[in-house]
Amino acid sequence: MGAREATRTDVPRANYTTQSLLAVAVEVFNLRGYDGTSMEDLAQACGITKSSIYHHVRSKEELLRLAVSRALDMLNAVLEEAETREGRAIDRLEHMVRGSIRVVVEELPYVTLLLRVRGNTRAEQWALQRRREFDNRLSQIVGEAAADGDLRDDLDPRLTTRLLFGMVNSMVEWYSPSRGGSSVDLADSVMRLALDGLRRRDPQG
Amino acid sequence: MGAREATRTDVPRANYTTQSLLAVAVEVFNLRGYDGTSMEDLAQACGITKSSIYHHVRSKEELLRLAVSRALDMLNAVLEEAETREGRAIDRLEHMVRGSIRVVVEELPYVTLLLRVRGNTRAEQWALQRRREFDNRLSQIVGEAAADGDLRDDLDPRLTTRLLFGMVNSMVEWYSPSRGGSSVDLADSVMRLALDGLRRRDPQG
DNA sequence: TCTGCCCGTCCGAACGTTCGGTCGTGTAGA
DNA sequence: TCTACACGACCGAACGTTCGGACGGGCAGA
Numbered sequence: 001m002g003a004r005e006a007t008r009t010d011v012p013r014a015n016y017t018t019q020s021l022l023a024v025a026v027e028v029f030n031l032r033g034y035d036g037t038s039m040e041d042l043a044q045a046c047g048i049t050k051s052s053i054y055h056h057v058r059s060k061e062e063l064l065r066l067a068v069s070r071a072l073d074m075l076n077a078v079l080e081e082a083e084t085r086e087g088r089a090i091d092r093l094e095h096m097v098r099g100s101i102r103v104v105v106e107e108l109p110y111v112t113l114l115l116r117v118r119g120n121t122r123a124e125q126w127a128l129q130r131r132r133e134f135d136n137r138l139s140q141i142v143g144e145a146a147a148d149g150d151l152r153d154d155l156d157p158r159l160t161t162r163l164l165f166g167m168v169n170s171m172v173e174w175y176s177p178s179r180g181g182s183s184v185d186l187a188d189s190v191m192r193l194a195l196d197g198l199r200r201r202d203p204q205g
Numbered sequence: 206m207g208a209r210e211a212t213r214t215d216v217p218r219a220n221y222t223t224q225s226l227l228a229v230a231v232e233v234f235n236l237r238g239y240d241g242t243s244m245e246d247l248a249q250a251c252g253i254t255k256s257s258i259y260h261h262v263r264s265k266e267e268l269l270r271l272a273v274s275r276a277l278d279m280l281n282a283v284l285e286e287a288e289t290r291e292g293r294a295i296d297r298l299e300h301m302v303r304g305s306i307r308v309v310v311e312e313l314p315y316v317t318l319l320l321r322v323r324g325n326t327r328a329e330q331w332a333l334q335r336r337r338e339f340d341n342r343l344s345q346i347v348g349e350a351a352a353d354g355d356l357r358d359d360l361d362p363r364l365t366t367r368l369l370f371g372m373v374n375s376m377v378e379w380y381s382p383s384r385g386g387s388s389v390d391l392a393d394s395v396m397r398l399a400l401d402g403l404r405r406r407d408p409q410g
Numbered sequence: 411t412c413t414g415c416c417c418g419t420c421c422g423a424a425c426g427t428t429c430g431g432t433c434g435t436g437t438a439g440a
Numbered sequence: 441t442c443t444a445c446a447c448g449a450c451c452g453a454a455c456g457t458t459c460g461g462a463c464g465g466g467c468a469g470a
Contacts, residue, residue: 031323039431051447118236163395166371198357198399265457414468415466415468420463434448
């Protein structure tokens with residue numbers, strides 16, 4: 001019956017890095033909402049105390065900034081890949097849809113948090129601004145594809161952009177890494193639905 | 206010049222009802238997020254004091270419960286209309302898409318709040334549960350339409366449901382009553398995109 | 411028409427709690 | 441021994457909520 005009052009060496013140190021702490025924080029933010037998550041909640045999820053968190057990050061808002069930056073950087077990388085592609089705009093559009101889906105799947109928690117930002121703090125407003133620029137460049141590509149005559153002309157390009165990427169972004173509400181299938185299979189399904197529609201063709205076969 | 210210390214009869218009473226207060230509250234909740242909105246924020250938006258709010262509602266959570274109930278009741282009404290329709294499931298599906306879009310447009314703030322519920326409080330968990338039942342009955346209809354052979358068979362019905370209504374639900378992120386066009390025009394566009402796709406047909410015409 | 415009271419509505423001032431964040435100290439591992 | 445990491449105690453501010461009381465339009469009784 002050993003000394004119960006001995007220092008608890010049976011519980012090893014957490015030894016977090018900023019990145020591993022960020023990963024936990026983003027999960028909790030997505031579960032409870034950013035504003036609904038207290039630093040005490042984060043501390044318990046990490047298994048350390050509140051004050052220990054401040055050894056790794058300056059503030060709660062910095063956690064948010066780091067997370068949404070990561071998501072935005074990934075998405076912008078896809079955008080710049082697409083924009084340097086030559087050829088028809090509809091190919092750039094397909095690259096954006098497939099790339100966005102890949103980023104959503106690979107960086108799910110970070111993109112989820114980004115898409116839920118509301119603009120309460122400076123960091124959130126900055127994220128919203130970057131998102132708006134991203135969306136504008138998306139719209140540009142869809143507009144070019146429409147001008148090329150590769151999209152039907154009875155749909156407004158801006159509306160098309162919103163519906164198409166609204167569909168892609170809705171993935172953060174239901175995609176699960178364990179049950180969700182591969183990013184490529186998902187992208188195939190989305191492209192089929194978006195380009196050719198749900199309706200069965202050639203019913204007289 | 207008149208008595209400055211006179212009671213300020215120039216500022217009339219607000220005379221809120223629970224409903225008119227709810228309308229203001231929901232707008233602020235959508236702007237700042239439910240958890241990000243303090244009762245003081247609500248009070249300022251209403252032009253009355255914090256304590257006055259408690260004359261109309263029991264708690265902050267009751268405001269949330271009233272709001273999401275309204276949205277869910279509207280959506281369930283559409284669902285029950287659809288389910289009593291006889292004939293092909295794809296017609297019931299079209300009724301659901303058009304009805305959902307109409308509800309989103311007509312009850313935009315309430316549906317917006319509903320779609321952002323995270324499950325922190327009892328009221329939120331109850332709303333999530335009702336939403337899940339609603340989604341299941343939607344999936345049922347899509348599954349029937351697929352079984353009828355009216356939807357292409359290379360898309361999983363559950364995935365189709367999520368993408369289709371993910372697209373519809375994304376409207377709360379960008380639809381504006383002033384600039385947004387009518388509910389019927391929007392529904393036409395969505396049905397065209399969903400059923401027939403974006404790709405231009407018959408390019409050799 | 412005037413008077414007095416009722417009641418729906420609103421207010422100011424507090425309540426106990428929780429918030430994000432700070433500080434000085436302890437300790438495990440190099 | 442030195443340093444990175446974590447700890448418990450604590451801070452002022454803001455939180456949701458409560459409370460007793462004040463305001464004023466409308467109505468009954470004179």
